[in-house]
Amino acid sequence: MIRLARHLGFALLLLAIGAFALFPFYHALVTSFRSGSFLFVPAMLPEALDPRNYELVFTQQDFGRTILNSVLVAATVTGVSLVLAVGAAYALGRVRFRGRYALLLTILGVSMFPQIAVLSGMFELIRALGLYDTLPGLMLANLMLTLPFTIWVLTTFMRELPKELEEAAYADGASALTVVTRVLLPLLWPALAPTALLAFIVSWNEFLFALTFTLSEETRTVPVAIALLSGGSRQELPWGLVMAASTVVTIPIVALVVAFQRKIVSGLTAGAVKG
Amino acid sequence: MASLELRGLRKRFDGAEIIRDVDLDIADGEFCVFVGPSGCGKSTLLRLVAGLESVSGGSIRIGGEDMTAKAPRERGIAMVFQSYALYPHMTVRENIAFGLQAKRSERAAVEEKLQEVARILELTPLLDRLPKQLSGGQRQRVAIGRAIIRAPQVFLFDEPLSNLDASLRGQxxxxxxxxHQSLKTTMIYVTHDQVEAMTLADRIVVLNAGRVEQVGSPLELYRHPRNLFVAGFIGATRMNFFAVHAEESDGKTVTVALPGGASLAVPVDRASAQPGEALTLGIRPEHLRLEGEGPAISGPIEVVEELGEEQLAYLRAPDGTLLTARIPEGGRLQRGMAGRLHLPPEACHLFRVDGAALPRRG
Structure with missing residues (x-):
């Protein structure tokens, strides 16, 4: 009886958390299929599936281009972050050198500054580099957001890998690059996949830099484009369009999570060293 | 195949001297064992030879070539680690072939060597397994296979058997x-187990606190330990020591007074001691006799360890030291008995106060 009550309580708790997490998305989904005055009907269930908003999102502006921009920026930022972070993590986690700890703290310190505090400085930097209103400029800025935590997470994981593996590879005649790419990297997979995912999401959702460092529609990314969606008149906020666009741009993230899920395998190091 | 020369080798870690001035020559094809208590620097010395640690002073020559500052892959060495250190994401085949692929060898040549190594080590049916699917002994064989496929000039073994259970270790x-007999390659083997050292080595290097205490063949170390440390370290059961005083010496023997009063004339090789000089007398447990003539030490038997084919008896000597004796048959002594152990003079060792041994004959 008590066990049943406990199970029931647990189930209710899960339900509550699930509802809290999913309701906003559900609401967006339902709203995205409504148009006109239906938008202001408080009903929980959709009356009819009206795909007009989805058409409008793509016809009113070049939303496909916007999504492509976002994918390009997020993918490049993730890729560059990982390559740099793996190298940095090897140095910070494996190589003994003076000032290693201070360097780690500095890297963590970089992520301490609020975006808004570095915004104007970053703007100057990007303009000086001639990258204003370009995607590379945005990628550079976003790296500041993703690098600190990717380096930090991978350094922690790198330290956990048995040192003998690396030494065995060196004794086997491998170069440092071979050791990192053929021995350590495959073992880092369980850490790499979620870190990459987080970096991608951070870059995908980034708004402030994208708003400030891009101007034209050709370089706009998803969050900015959605925020700048305009309705029929100045007074009208096009809820249906916003929700349709939001639903569309959720799909890549969900797809990524599903794809990476398979890669997140734990216990890969089992059998490496005894113990 | 290559010889190895270490000259004035030193290693400091954060100010602590781990290796102090080690000079050592290892001949081509020799099986050399580094042995010593934990923390004596034997593994560090091996890692210096491998190039996994950088030296703080001195030089390393392998096959006549100065390797002191070279990277591990340039030294022509292969190493087997205590923890096996197999690459967990690679199959046995990939693990063994890794070293050759790192050298960018031809695929067909790699496969041929791989098959040969797998045959020697009886790993052929296991080639496509992952390390986690192998037993401890099999993993160890893979680790050895990974080393021999590279046909190195020198093999380095870092306590390779200490993770295995007793029967597998013997095997x-x-x-x-x-x-070693079939490859005839120079091998350096680190262990803290002196049975492994005695059984495997052509030559044993006894290390203590970062210094070489003695280098010699197993029998040489057993019969002529150069000092107290080596005498105490080499031998399955530890040598007995007690403090004695010299009575007289004539260059061929040194006569000492045993605890309990008896005198013992220990044969020495051209050595002498001042009358009254404090010495340490050492005798191995397996050399003490229950029957016999000549000087003996008497006292109560405090503990008896029965091993079936032999007994370890612990006798309390008049000066308070506990003497261990290996009695070659079981069941002869019991706890509480009065014991009497004879010391054959030719089996005794004498050491001066500073630990140096008086040379022995034979």
Whole structure:
């Protein structure tokens, strides 16, 4: 009886958390299929599936281009972050050198500054580099957001890998690059996949830099484009369009999570060293 | 195949001297064992030879070539680690072939060598397994296979058997000895187990606190330990020591007074001691006799360890030291009995106060 009550309580708790997490998305989904005055009907269930908003999102502006921009920026930022972070993590986690700890703290310190505090400085930097209103400029800025935590997470994981593996590879005649790419990297997979995912999401959702460092529609990314969606008149906020666009741009993230899920395998190091 | 020369080798870690001035020559094809208590620097010395640690002073020559500052892959060495250190994401085949692929060898040549190594180590049916699907002994064999496929100039073994259980260890010991006989490559083997050292080595290097205490063949170390440390370290059961005083010496023997009063004339090789000089007398447990003539030490038997084929008896000597004796048959002594152990003079060792041994004959 008590066990049943406990199970029931647990189930209710899960339900509550699930509802809290999913309701906003559900609401967006339902709203995205409504148009006109239906938008202001408080009903929980959709009356009819009206795909007009989805058409409008793509016809009113070049939303496909916007999504492509976002994918390009997020993918490049993730890729560059990982390559740099793996190298940095090897140095910070494996190589003994003076000032290693201070360097780690500095890297963590970089992520301490609020975006808004570095915004104007970053703007100057990007303009000086001639990258204003370009995607590379945005990628550079976003790296500041993703690098600190990717380096930090991978350094922690790198330290956990048995040192003998690396030494065995060196004794086997491998170069440092071979050791990192053929021995350590495959073992880092369980850490790499979620870190990459987080970096991608951070870059995908980034708004402030994208708003400030891009101007034209050709370089706009998803969050900015959605925020700048305009309705029929100045007074009208096009809820249906916003929700349709939001639903569309959720799909890549969900797809990524599903794809990476398979890669997140734990216990890969089992059998490496005894113990 | 290559010889190895270490000259004035030093290693400091954060100010602590781990290796102090080690000079050592290892001949081509020799099986050399580094042995010593934990923390004596034997593994560090091996890692210096491998190039996994950088030296703080001195030089390393392998096959006549100065390797002191070279990277591990340029030294022509292969190493087997205590923890096996197999690459967990690679199959046995990939693990063994890794070293050759790192050298960018031809695929067909790699496959041929791989098959040969797998045959020697009886790993052929296991080639496509992952390390986690192997037993401890099999993993150890893969680690050895990974080393031999590279046909190195020098093999380095860092306590390779200490993770195995006793019966497997004995078996692997024989396999390693056989491997050395067939490959005839120079091997350096680190262990804290002096049975492994005695059985495998052509030559043993006894290390203590970062210094070489003695280098010699197993029998040489057993019969002529150069000092107290080596005498105490080499031998399955530890040598007995007690403090004595010299009575007289004539260059051929040194006569000492045993605890309990008896005098013992220990044969020495051209050495003498001042009358009254404090010395340490050492005798191995297996050399003490229940029957016999000549000087003996008497006292109560405090503990008896019955091993079936032999007994370890612990006798309390009049000066308070506990003497260990190996009695070659079981059941002869019991706890509480009065014991009397004879010391054959030719089996005794004498050491001066600073630990140096008086040279022995034979």
């Amino acid at each position: 692997m010991r024989i396999e390693i000895a056989r491997l």
